[in-house]
Amino acid sequence: MSDVETPGVTVVETEAGAQATPEVDPRPRRLVLNMGPQHPSTHGVLRLLLELDGETVMSAQPDIGYLHTGIEKEFEVKLYQQAVTLTDRIDYLAPLSNNLCYCLAVEKLLGLEIPPRAQWTRVMLTEFTRLNSHLVWLGTHAIDIGAMSVFLYCFREREEILRIFEMFSGQRMMTSYFRIGGLALEPPRGWQKRVKSFIDVFPSRVDEYEELLTNNRIWTGRTQGIGSFPLADMLDLGVTGPMLRAAGLKWDTRKAQPYSSYEKFDFEIPTRTENDVYARYLVRIEEMRQSARIIKQALEGMPEGRWTADAPHVVLPERDKMKTQMEALIYHFKIVTEGFRVPAGEVYQVIESPRGEVGYYVVSDGTAKPYRVHVRGPSFGNLQAVPRMVEGTLIADVIASIGSMDFVLGDSDR
Amino acid sequence: MIPEELNTIPVVAALVTAQPGAVVGGKSDRGELTLEIAPERIVEVCRFLKDDQKFVRISTVTAVDWYPEEPRFDVVYHLHSPERNERLRLKCRLPGENPEIDSVTVVWRGANWYERETFDLFGIIFRNHPNLKRIMLPEDWEGHPLRKDYPVTGDRV
Numbered sequence: 001m002s003d004v005e006t007p008g009v010t011v012v013e014t015e016a017g018a019q020a021t022p023e024v025d026p027r028p029r030r031l032v033l034n035m036g037p038q039h040p041s042t043h044g045v046l047r048l049l050l051e052l053d054g055e056t057v058m059s060a061q062p063d064i065g066y067l068h069t070g071i072e073k074e075f076e077v078k079l080y081q082q083a084v085t086l087t088d089r090i091d092y093l094a095p096l097s098n099n100l101c102y103c104l105a106v107e108k109l110l111g112l113e114i115p116p117r118a119q120w121t122r123v124m125l126t127e128f129t130r131l132n133s134h135l136v137w138l139g140t141h142a143i144d145i146g147a148m149s150v151f152l153y154c155f156r157e158r159e160e161i162l163r164i165f166e167m168f169s170g171q172r173m174m175t176s177y178f179r180i181g182g183l184a185l186e187p188p189r190g191w192q193k194r195v196k197s198f199i200d201v202f203p204s205r206v207d208e209y210e211e212l213l214t215n216n217r218i219w220t221g222r223t224q225g226i227g228s229f230p231l232a233d234m235l236d237l238g239v240t241g242p243m244l245r246a247a248g249l250k251w252d253t254r255k256a257q258p259y260s261s262y263e264k265f266d267f268e269i270p271t272r273t274e275n276d277v278y279a280r281y282l283v284r285i286e287e288m289r290q291s292a293r294i295i296k297q298a299l300e301g302m303p304e305g306r307w308t309a310d311a312p313h314v315v316l317p318e319r320d321k322m323k324t325q326m327e328a329l330i331y332h333f334k335i336v337t338e339g340f341r342v343p344a345g346e347v348y349q350v351i352e353s354p355r356g357e358v359g360y361y362v363v364s365d366g367t368a369k370p371y372r373v374h375v376r377g378p379s380f381g382n383l384q385a386v387p388r389m390v391e392g393t394l395i396a397d398v399i400a401s402i403g404s405m406d407f408v409l410g411d412s413d414r
Numbered sequence: 415m416i417p418e419e420l421n422t423i424p425v426v427a428a429l430v431t432a433q434p435g436a437v438v439g440g441k442s443d444r445g446e447l448t449l450e451i452a453p454e455r456i457v458e459v460c461r462f463l464k465d466d467q468k469f470v471r472i473s474t475v476t477a478v479d480w481y482p483e484e485p486r487f488d489v490v491y492h493l494h495s496p497e498r499n500e501r502l503r504l505k506c507r508l509p510g511e512n513p514e515i516d517s518v519t520v521v522w523r524g525a526n527w528y529e530r531e532t533f534d535l536f537g538i539i540f541r542n543h544p545n546l547k548r549i550m551l552p553e554d555w556e557g558h559p560l561r562k563d564y565p566v567t568g569d570r571v
Contacts, residue, residue, distance in 0.1 A: 064549065065549055065550040065551065065552075068551065070559060072535075072560060073564075073566060074566070076566070077566050109444070111444075235470050235471050235496075236522055236523050236524055237523055237524040238471070238472065238473075238522075238527075251496045256496070256499050345443055346443070346446075346448070346503075347444060347446065348473075348492055348501065348503060350501070357473065359492065361476060361490065361492070363478055371478070372478045374474065374490075376473055376474040376492070380527060380528075380531075381524065381527075383527075384524060384527045413550060414550075
């Protein structure tokens with residue numbers, strides 16, 4: 001690239017210009033650049049302190065905490081079932097993944113058996129969440145690098161996914177659709193048609209994105225060979241998710257430690273070995289295709305039956321039963337006013353969110369409120385690797401590199 | 415002491431042989447293994463688990479406050495080995511007065527931010543940490559919000 005002459009620019013040489021040896025400037029050449037917290041490509045409020053030597057990044061210091069809202073403290077004063085609404089707000093691009101992880105952790109403490117229909121619906125909707133999150137990532141990542149139109153294509157499909165969420169839960173983003181013991185509501189009538197019409201066209205839509213980007217010379221030029229660092233460093237620094245898979249580690253919690261009947265679904269874990277921004281893009285594109293496969297299987301094989309566990313002391317009774325049966329009314333009253341007691345113990349539940357490993361560490365002291373909930377967000381671990389990834393590279397590549405991490409600041413700051 | 419049935423688990427057996435006296439308790443509950451480690455031995459134990467037992471990842475470091483009980487704090491480490499497909503929880507009990515423990519950043523660099531967060535929100539000091547300062551809250555914040563004696567709501571103005 002460097003030996004291509006830029007048209008319209010003439011280089012004027014001064015009289016001594018050609019012969020004179022450049023004088024060594026005694027002043028330090030280091031420049032400290034403050035990127036963020038209000039910078040469009042930091043996708044939220046990440047502040048990066050970059051120390052530059054010319055265009056080379058000498059050191060990078062991520063500064064987080066701008067979105068810290070004390071969610072972990074708030075868990076401790078909410079009843080177990082009330083706290084589900086907090087989990088939505090942690091990673092606002094993958095609310096259902098967080099719902100799921102929290103519910104699985106509490107259900108493990110309670111020893112609840114979740115009926116197959118609820119498990120399959122959970123799988124289907126978390127895969128929709130993955131699509132939703134990857135679409136937002138792809139659109140914004142492409143904008144960062146300069147491809148504006150991809151964003152519009154991605155948001156076209158995302159809109160349809162949000163409508164499906166709305167159909168199930170009444171909410172587009174903060175769904176809180178998974179509850180302890182099953183689902184909040186019975187899946188709505190006619191959802192199959194809606195999901196089918198989406199999933200029939202979605203693979204061809206992924207082809208469209210690929211057509212715009214995969215062989216695009218600007219895209220490959222900006223992403224290939226950028227942002228790579230060794231897999232051993234990634235594991236050491238706490239990086240998870242598509243970043244690891246793009247570095248060649250075939251590890252996905254959905255396969256390694258299946259939860260919510262993921263073992264019943266047939267899907268592949270895409271991996272690449274190039275370990276650069278481009279490889280992460282390809283991994284996420286392939287993950288979208290695999291998610292579509294899972295949704296299709298869930299649609300075709302959806303079991304019949306209850307959508308909540310048979311545990312009247314935990315799950316709210318159906319409305320008509322509550323109005324006609326004394327016992328159901330008592331349970332309803334007790335759950336709403338004082339919650340349900342969860343046996344003492346501790347659980348660390350891990351699932352694979354669109355960004356990587358989400359872990360909920362729930363400690364119960366036997367009361368109706370969690371004693372302690374710690375959330376291990378994938379963004380927090382990933383952000384820690386930013387200095388290792390960008391130090392020594394060019395400042396123009398910082399945007400592409402951090403974009404390829406796909407972090408959400410709500411998830412890291414909590 | 416460690417319950418007898420835990421000694422049949424390979425990682426526990428290896429740890430007890432290599433680091434005698436470091437494991438002071440443990441349980442296996444709901445399919446999850448917890449080992450209680452003597453706080454002064456935590457770095458050696460972690461190094462052994464990483465180098466010898468392939469726990470190459472530290473998933474998270476956090477704490478639990480049992481105020482007003484003593485010892486007040488549990489520092490909790492969640493380790494993960496993708497190769498063995500196993501997870502392990504380590505726990506160290508610290509007193510409420512001057513809670514201090516050695517940092518495990520020398521074993522996994524990824525523990526850095528987790529320990530900073532635990533310091534920020536619980537006030538637990540990690541000795542030999544390369545950069546132990548607040549991460550979530552502003553530098554001049556007073557108190558440690560996740561302690562149980564820290565109020566959830568403020569005064570109504």
